[in-house]
Amino acid sequence: MYVHPTEKDNTTGSPALEEMTDNPFHLWEEHSVNSSMLTLASGFLSDEQFHIIFLFLIYATQIINNCAIVANGLNIAVFVKLGFSEPSNICLTALAVCDFTLAVLLTWSNLCFWLTYHNFQLPFHSANVSLLTGGIQWAFLSTTIAWITAFISFERCLCILVPLKVKRLITQRGTFVAMLVIILVTFCPSFFTYVRYKFVWVFNPYLNRTILNTIPVNSEFAILFEKISVAVCGVIQPLLAFSIVLICTVLLVVQLRKISSWRISVTSAKSQRIQSEENSAASSSAAEARISQKEERLVRMVVAIATIFIVNYIPTCMTLLCYVVFDEFNEFGVYRRLFLVSSYIMSLGQPISGSVNILIYYKMASKFRSVFRRLVRLDRQKQERHELE
Template sequence: MYMHFTEEDYTALYPAQDQMTDNPFHSWQDHSKLSSMLTLSSGILSDEQFDIISLFLIYTSQLINNCAIIANSLSIAVFVKLGFSEPSNISLTALAICDFTLAVLYTWNNLCFWLTYHNVQLPFHGANVTFLTGRAQWAFLSTTIAWITAFISFERCLCILFPLKVRRLITPRGTFVAMLIIILLTFCPSFFIYIRYKFIWVFNPYLNRTILDSIPVHSEFAILFEKISVAICGVIQPVFAFSIVVICTVVLVVQLRKISSWRMSVTSAKSQRLQSEKNAASSSSAAEARISQKEERLVRMVVAIATIFIVNYIPTCIGLLCYVVFDEFNHFGVYKKISIVSGFIISLGQPLSGSVNIVIYYRMASKFRSVFRRLVRLDRQEEKRHELE
């Protein structure tokens, strides 16, 4: 719901406007807080330090975001050309779409912060509106990415542990339904944030016009609902998904080592005794033997994707835990500067993970590499080069 505030209402909402500096970044302070809280927040991170760190992180993260947008656009195009007859193509396409959307949301967030810093007069409060139209969504979308990665890792675990049964368990239709369920349970709850916060039209006497802003709703139900939804969707779900990825990655690495050792023993063929031992191998080794080299390459690719995800998702888990443990560690709290800076730091890792995935696909998936080369016309360039030679 949108509300219109007059100049008197605006003054009541923001009584400390005379304490504001000329830099719009500093107007992010919640002026309804007590002055002691403002002093505490400024003591942790000064305005000058906040400006320097924020600008550096904005430019750095945006460079990574641009790479992530390009890389995931290409990945989606390649997977569409490959088709969705394989369940892995469906899950990897969903992962690329989420990574692409995340990079777009990061870009929107960085753009608004950059325009605000350079005194561009926007028709809305850049930081507060961006919180409800960007930061909240990518916080939940990171959970979606975590669960999709967990599903991909778990799927590969089933393929390597039960190679004869997995094709009946995991089908293209089942994978598609699983992706929809993951998105509904992880990303869609991000819109519940509008129960806790709402948009308002505020008359800004310094701009002499009405702008769009947002304020928290201070009802007991809204506060309780936010705590429950953030605890479940923002902490429990991503940490649980992160744990599944870690466990499945460890299982995959162990099984890959077993497969490599078994293959080495088969190809060496040192003696007849070794051959007979191979024939009398355990049922687990027999199952491993049925895993083709194509499946093994796919497993190695999933391990690489999961490992990069684990490394880049650790800061997100730490930030989510801080958001729940410390009441004032949020966009409207005492430690809002630290919260904003930590959000920028987190924004470096996740798009980086999404932009690196295409390199893994290209190096480890022959079909992806072939279609990718045709898509960007690399094969034609090589043919022309050979003709000239």
């Protein structure tokens, strides 16, 4: 889901450029949409409400982005030290890399919108250019993250449902190939956007100089190509990935409860010593089919990651559904300001999820915790304090 760049090149000859305005976003809005569709109300939000909410969201998302950049940088460093012998480490590393990149792209978009708000006289139209160099890539990358999370959840489902066959189904090489395929299918199509939009140098009479801006390519092929890519990559893929994560998480929770009940019943039976030899043999064979406690901890960690993803991805799903159902809820419609605010709220979810994941890894993965403590020298600091005491 993304906000398109200018649909009509109003950079030259526009009356709005020849007069000053009290609205800092006025110049950007005149460039972004057809002026005949721009109204003061612009769909539920007044100028003042829009500016207050938009600025708050810019600063809020940037604070979270900073946390996500630091957290995922540490995640990547820890997983590299752990190695990639286990498929789960490959998936979690890919997830951390995507979360890190997404936070960087959002930081770039925030910077450009902040520059737009404060009317910096730059050699490029910061809002429009940022959409083609960060906003669109962010939208596709969020879909990539959704599919990686879906793959991780599905892999853990297989570990519980077919524990004796999962090592043959999920291999190190297969997982690496799966991550590459997910990235190629979900993120690389973002560069096809340049079929529909292109960068041009245009003269801006307001600044009295030539600046870099974006204009649409209005050929039938480009328009049709954009509609198909938005429908498939912007709506269908994210909602499908979210559905897979939701279903797999529910299955994992149900199976974990069954495993917990089974362990309690076996422990109780052994303590009371009332099992017959047949029951003991049955319990032993059942235990072999069950996942190990180590695998169970990993499953619980995946459930926690998936749950946080689901909670933070709900605004994205709601925005996508409104985009599909309501014709005017888009970047050119009557409710474009509401759409922009919803898109920024939608962008809060993924950095939050990426920032919180490091806490889950540290709490639930002993190997990660051990390497992390060595990496940031927590163990050495603790040892030095003991020596001083």
